[in-house]
Amino acid sequence: MQIEIVKNVLAENENLAAEVRKRLRRKRQSLVNFMSAPGSGKTLLLEKLIPCLGALGLRVGVIEGDITTTNDAARIQPLGVPVAQINTEPFGGDCHLAANVILGALDLLEPHPLDAVLIENVGNLVCPAEFDTGADLNVVLWSVTEGEDKPLKYPLMFRTCRLLVVTKLDLLQPAGADLELMKANVRRIHPDIEIAVTSARTGEGLDALAARLADHHKKTVF
């Protein structure tokens, strides 16, 4: 019976994700879903990436997902882009964003003319990968301080994402991390995953990542 209900929840989510996609196509918008463990640097990456996307002519909106607090939305707002904050605490403290809350967030962003909407999912390497948000590109962030074994231990997340953004490259040496081993391990799980290596602090890799997302936008919308 539990399994039946989980199936129903996922099937219902698929329907709502399809609705998200229809709406995006109608409005000629792309939707990118950023996922990672807590503290991998999702918010800081968005803070630094959004101006790069703006410089490429993309009008960007953001959906911030957290169990509680509006801290992340408060960090994005000064960039002058519209933000919809979702708190899952009133809904049982959900550990992921599902398509129904994305639809609600798109309603909130409706008044703004946007090209690309970026989702910052709840910090969690497990559950968000199980719920289709309706995004046309799933991205996983993985910081060099988290250990080289993460794709092996959380394979669904790394299989679900077409693009891996390695973060905190400036900490590679202090953390004693092995970037080549990270790349080799993620390719054991997802051989043709694309990899962008970045440091939000030094700016390394951000222009290239913005160009990659702008390219994705064009291919999705036109």
Place this chain on the structure above:
Amino acid sequence: MQIEIVKNVLAENENLAAEVRKRLRRKRQSLVNFMSAPGSGKTLLLEKLIPCLGALGLRVGVIEGDITTTNDAARIQPLGVPVAQINTEPFGGDCHLAANVILGALDLLEPHPLDAVLIENVGNLVCPAEFDTGADLNVVLWSVTEGEDKPLKYPLMFRTCRLLVVTKLDLLQPAGADLELMKANVRRIHPDIEIAVTSARTGEGLDALAARLADHHKKTVF
């Protein structure tokens, strides 16, 4: 109906957690549950802490929880302590350990005369806090590279744990982290939480943490 089932799952888990506790009291064992985000350094902390606990005369066993792989158990085994590896993948890839799998793991450890059993939970700052494992001490690890806001954004985890272990202190300066702000933020959520500050790499704080756990063992068992 979904809510009803979730309630039943949690109630059933409470019953099994009570069974875990009865069994521990009968065997005069303590059970410590280590939780954190992926990559906060749980396995490395255990690798370094177990010899310190051994030096204090404690016979330690370990329960390793992962969705998949036996990598962590393979890292613990060379220490010469018994390890029970739980993989949740066959059970739907559960993002946490519940009391039923702890009972099974205690069965596997049964042949060994043990004082303290240490659980390394699945890396996740959300769901493991919702499931009582039967442990008599819940511990959360939080690395200095994860940002100072984590307790504010994942309050249930930091409220559930009586002890916070700050990890990767050797990366404090490279990461530009603010230890006092970390402490202040966790105390906003859990004012009297105990805090141990450690670096598994340099060994800082490990003897004090081992002494704290040995003290916990004595108080729990005698």
